[in-house]
Amino acid sequence: MEVNIGLLGCGTVGSGVVELVQKRSEMIARLTGLEPIITRVLVRDSHKSRPVVFKHEQLTTNASDILEDPEIRMVIETIGGIEPARTFILQALRAGKHVITANKDLIAEHGAEILDTAEQVGMDVYYEAAVGGAIPLIRPLKESLTANEITDLKGIINGTTNYILSKMTATGADFDEVLQEAQDLGYAESNPASDVDGLDSGRKLAILASIAFHAKVTLDDVDVTGIRTISATDVAYAHELGAVIKLLAEGTDRDGNLSLQVRPTLVLKDHPLAHVSDAFNALYVRGDAAGDLMFFGRGAGSLPTASAIVGDMIEVLRNLRMDTALRVRHLLLPHKRVRRGQGEPTRYYLRLTVRDQSGVFAQIATIFGLAEVSMETVLQKRSSHETAEIVIVTHEVGQEQLNQALTTLYATDSVLTVHNVMPVTGGAQ
Amino acid sequence: MEVNIGLLGCGTVGSGVVELVQKRSEMIARLTGLEPIITRVLVRDSHKSRPVVFKHEQLTTNASDILEDPEIRMVIETIGGIEPARTFILQALRAGKHVITANKDLIAEHGAEILDTAEQVGMDVYYEAAVGGAIPLIRPLKESLTANEITDLKGIINGTTNYILSKMTATGADFDEVLQEAQDLGYAESNPASDVDGLDSGRKLAILASIAFHAKVTLDDVDVTGIRTISATDVAYAHELGAVIKLLAEGTDRDGNLSLQVRPTLVLKDHPLAHVSDAFNALYVRGDAAGDLMFFGRGAGSLPTASAIVGDMIEVLRNLRMDTALRVRHLLLPHKRVRRGQGEPTRYYLRLTVRDQSGVFAQIATIFGLAEVSMETVLQKRSSHETAEIVIVTHEVGQEQLNQALTTLYATDSVLTVHNVMPVTGGAQ
Ligand SMILES: NC(=O)c1ccc[n+]([C@@H]2O[C@H](COP(=O)([O-])OP(=O)(O)OC[C@H]3O[C@@H](n4cnc5c(N)ncnc54)[C@H](OP(=O)(O)O)[C@@H]3O)[C@@H](O)[C@H]2O)c1
Ligand SMILES: NC(=O)c1ccc[n+]([C@@H]2O[C@H](COP(=O)([O-])OP(=O)(O)OC[C@H]3O[C@@H](n4cnc5c(N)ncnc54)[C@H](OP(=O)(O)O)[C@@H]3O)[C@@H](O)[C@H]2O)c1
Numbered sequence: 073m074e075v076n077i078g079l080l081g082c083g084t085v086g087s088g089v090v091e092l093v094q095k096r097s098e099m100i101a102r103l104t105g106l107e108p109i110i111t112r113v114l115v116r117d118s119h120k121s122r123p124v125v126f127k128h129e130q131l132t133t134n135a136s137d138i139l140e141d142p143e144i145r146m147v148i149e150t151i152g153g154i155e156p157a158r159t160f161i162l163q164a165l166r167a168g169k170h171v172i173t174a175n176k177d178l179i180a181e182h183g184a185e186i187l188d189t190a191e192q193v194g195m196d197v198y199y200e201a202a203v204g205g206a207i208p209l210i211r212p213l214k215e216s217l218t219a220n221e222i223t224d225l226k227g228i229i230n231g232t233t234n235y236i237l238s239k240m241t242a243t244g245a246d247f248d249e250v251l252q253e254a255q256d257l258g259y260a261e262s263n264p265a266s267d268v269d270g271l272d273s274g275r276k277l278a279i280l281a282s283i284a285f286h287a288k289v290t291l292d293d294v295d296v297t298g299i300r301t302i303s304a305t306d307v308a309y310a311h312e313l314g315a316v317i318k319l320l321a322e323g324t325d326r327d328g329n330l331s332l333q334v335r336p337t338l339v340l341k342d343h344p345l346a347h348v349s350d351a352f353n354a355l356y357v358r359g360d361a362a363g364d365l366m367f368f369g370r371g372a373g374s375l376p377t378a379s380a381i382v383g384d385m386i387e388v389l390r391n392l393r394m395d396t397a398l399r400v401r402h403l404l405l406p407h408k409r410v411r412r413g414q415g416e417p418t419r420y421y422l423r424l425t426v427r428d429q430s431g432v433f434a435q436i437a438t439i440f441g442l443a444e445v446s447m448e449t450v451l452q453k454r455s456s457h458e459t460a461e462i463v464i465v466t467h468e469v470g471q472e473q474l475n476q477a478l479t480t481l482y483a484t485d486s487v488l489t490v491h492n493v494m495p496v497t498g499g500a501q
Numbered sequence: 502m503e504v505n506i507g508l509l510g511c512g513t514v515g516s517g518v519v520e521l522v523q524k525r526s527e528m529i530a531r532l533t534g535l536e537p538i539i540t541r542v543l544v545r546d547s548h549k550s551r552p553v554v555f556k557h558e559q560l561t562t563n564a565s566d567i568l569e570d571p572e573i574r575m576v577i578e579t580i581g582g583i584e585p586a587r588t589f590i591l592q593a594l595r596a597g598k599h600v601i602t603a604n605k606d607l608i609a610e611h612g613a614e615i616l617d618t619a620e621q622v623g624m625d626v627y628y629e630a631a632v633g634g635a636i637p638l639i640r641p642l643k644e645s646l647t648a649n650e651i652t653d654l655k656g657i658i659n660g661t662t663n664y665i666l667s668k669m670t671a672t673g674a675d676f677d678e679v680l681q682e683a684q685d686l687g688y689a690e691s692n693p694a695s696d697v698d699g700l701d702s703g704r705k706l707a708i709l710a711s712i713a714f715h716a717k718v719t720l721d722d723v724d725v726t727g728i729r730t731i732s733a734t735d736v737a738y739a740h741e742l743g744a745v746i747k748l749l750a751e752g753t754d755r756d757g758n759l760s761l762q763v764r765p766t767l768v769l770k771d772h773p774l775a776h777v778s779d780a781f782n783a784l785y786v787r788g789d790a791a792g793d794l795m796f797f798g799r800g801a802g803s804l805p806t807a808s809a810i811v812g813d814m815i816e817v818l819r820n821l822r823m824d825t826a827l828r829v830r831h832l833l834l835p836h837k838r839v840r841r842g843q844g845e846p847t848r849y850y851l852r853l854t855v856r857d858q859s860g861v862f863a864q865i866a867t868i869f870g871l872a873e874v875s876m877e878t879v880l881q882k883r884s885s886h887e888t889a890e891i892v893i894v895t896h897e898v899g900q901e902q903l904n905q906a907l908t909t910l911y912a913t914d915s916v917l918t919v920h921n922v923m924p925v926t927g928g929a930q
Contacts, residue, residue: 219811
């Protein structure tokens with residue numbers, strides 16, 4: 073039996089979906105007893121040339137052709153952005169169609185509305201492709217690891233920033249230069265803010281944390297720092313310290329108190345996340361029964377993302393054949409609270425420019441001592457006639473204590489600039 | 502509503518299941534609408550002290566108390582071995598009970614019989630815990646990645662050998678010494694054959710390959726070499742070459758031709774599998790759409806294994822609530838053929854002892870040259886007055902060509918011993 077599917081959007085991801093469904097429809101039919109047919113495809117411009125082959129009548133620029141077609145049982149949204157994607161998805165659900173989406177922005181911001189609507193009307197929404205591209209993350213968290221209380225998530229979940237930081241590490245070039253190059257190559261968008269300011273990672277962390285911690289989490293709950301301030305100098309110091317700089321997304325659940333952070337981090341080379349380069353993504357998960365787990369793979373790209381979407385499609389086909397829906401519910405535990413600005417105690421890297429005069433270092437040591445922040449490593453280099461650069465790695469310290477030391481540092485005349493403050497992760501501790 | 506569950510066996514894994522179900526039953530009930538209750542537990546010796554708390558009447562030494570109890574809807578088998586586990590599982594299925602098992606030996610050897618029986622009687626069999634302990638592997642392969650043609654599996658899927666090899670690498674000790682220590686610590690069994698001879702890895706590879714390649718694969722289809730011949734000398738040479746020795750399980754599908762290998766392998770340190778130490782397991786998967794993926798985590802242990810089993814239990818509860826069964830079928834594609842002794846072309850490491858006389862090296866070079874095996878690296882060391890040790894790393898070469906060179910080497914007087922021949926993986930090539 074055939075199942076008619078409507079595809080909204082046919083860009084990078086949508087065309088991958090068309091290609092993969094055409095290639096695998098027979099196999100999918102053997103597996104599920106139902107053959108998926110993409111009958112209509114919504115685009116903005118029906119005259120654009122596309123890397124996949126259609127009968128011309130399949131293309132439409134009118135969403136109603138899909139959303140109001142009673143023969144279409146499933147809608148795949150690959151338009152992106154909030155509107156009109158949100159309206160289309162809600163309309164599809166209310167018209168009795170199951171929905172698959174790769175839209176992380178939308179799920180992070182309006183996930184609750186969409187999932188609630190789906191539940192009311194008895195339809196399913198799947199979004200494996202929204203986080204980590206091809207890597208199975210949502211389903212393992214929602215289904216395989218459900219017996220666990222998950223306490224920690226730690227990952228590299230934005231390909232653009234990981235590409236930029238990997239390039240900076242490999243070439244020693246500065247941020248602006250590498251960003252320009254990434255834009256020229258199409259790895260970064262012309263407006264890169266969402267990626268380099270950490271917002272994309274923050275949204276994906278919100279999606280993962282909602283599932284793993286059984287809570288309602290949005291971008292507003294995440295402390296976000298981007299990578300614009302990371303310089304070639306920081307990359308070189310990191311190297312000297314046996315580390316690489318990565319944009320890490322971290323979530324912790326300590327007895328119902330959630331902390332969510334996206335920030336550039338020094339990852340020591342003995343940590344597996346140090347070896348996740350370029351366009352790859354990886355997520356560490358700690359569960360109270362399972363222990364430590366890691367999932368690694370391609371975070372984006374046409375076919376990798378389509379792999380996740382068509383995986384979801386097969387799930388919907390199974391549900392259709394079995395005549396079940398809402399098989400896997402989203403569980404919300406009411407006692408979960410998000411606390412902003414309260415990251416776990418960690419080691420920190422600080423880079424300062426100070427006046428090169430006698431007694432400055434003793435002064436800094438005193439400031440740290442008074443705040444009870446002890447130092448693990450100190451690197452000191454003269455940077456000009458009058459200034460010196462100091463890099464400090466602290467022992468593990470709470471965020472408040474560190475802030476106390478920083479406040480005093482900022483107020484100290486001989487400390488000219490505090491360039492970057494980053495957590496340090498990995499290493500035997 | 503309560504669902505009665507029977508547990509067969511209450512050793513390392515079974516007691517973890519009891520603990521985790523007790524801890525999470527309320528959460529599971531919220532999630533699935535059904536509360537799991539382990540009503541009966543089969544053991545051999547009901548007087549043994551156990552790390553989990555029972556009412557005494559829960560324990561039984563009579564399997565019929567579980568298998569013939571019509572109130573029991575689900576049976577979890579954690580006895581291990583072929584019999585009586587096989588008979589119990591078949592009996593449970595025929596009595597209309599869903600089955601979950603951690604028994605890799607049984608699934609590898611009698612998986613087809615068990616899955617066929619389950620299908621005939623309309624019951625489900627889940628076995629996530631049988632491979633990779635806590636790591637979600639079976640479900641991602643069966644459900645998330647189904648849109649892919651999976652072409653490659655490569656993994657470390659036996660904890661005991663990985664522990665032994667990791668220790669040999671860390672301490673420089675020899676195999677026998679480390680094995681003894683592992684036995685004393687309980688990391689290796691008193692009869693370690695199944696682990697150190699690679700059979701356990703072979704069985705797990707058979708299970709993974711059956712699913713990933715949609716084929717019927719058993720241990721007989723796998724070329725298996727264990728780690729007994731690996732010496733401290735090999736470990737030291739590997740280190741000199743920038744590699745570590747790991748017992749790798751590899752499966753490839755090239756247009757329906759399957760090749761399945763378990764063998765000690767030099768893994769260069771730039772390869773993520775080089776960093777999987779001790780009791781951790783990891784599996785690399787390559788799919789034609791998804792690209793490269795890796796899954797990493799604890800391969801064994803009481804709670805990690807229970808995490809996978811209770812994950813499966815929650816799936817069965819969902820199926821019970823939805824009144825569905827056989828939702829995910831095992832797809833067999835008829836054109837798949839296993840070819841033994843036909844691994845992919847690869848680089849090889851060889852260690853030889855030769856007579857220390859002039860011209861020997863030229864002789865070996867000629868033998869390799871005639872077989873068209875080119876050498877990438879050669880290390881040569883005098884080992885006594887009369888003998889020298891030569892280590893060769895070849896360029897990529899087919900198995901047949903290599904065997905041709907080996908045959909001539911064996912027949913050469915001045916070549917006294919060929920100690921070890923291992924593939925080399927990783928590195929930029
Ligand atoms: N690219 C990736 O690797 C990746 C990975 C994971 C998730 N995602 C997510 O997947 C989604 C799609 O990304 P993409 O890279 O495929 O985007 P894209 O290449 O820009 O494609 C967008 C498609 O949507 C169509 N479209 C846009 N606005 C429309 C409107 N108002 N009405 C009708 N059609 C409209 C476009 O039509 P025209 O072709 O006519 O312009 C185009 O076909 C986004 O949510 C993204 O975050 C992408
Ligand atoms: N251990 C791990 O980390 C791990 C990881 C993955 C998979 N597995 C698999 O899980 C299974 C169980 O392993 P395990 O380590 O838990 O084994 P185990 O500690 O030896 O426990 C076996 C249990 O089965 C009971 N039993 C044995 N033979 C029986 C019989 N004929 N009738 C009734 N009860 C019997 C034993 O009873 P008594 O307690 O009375 O002796 C014991 O409770 C095996 O298939 C293993 O391959 C184990």
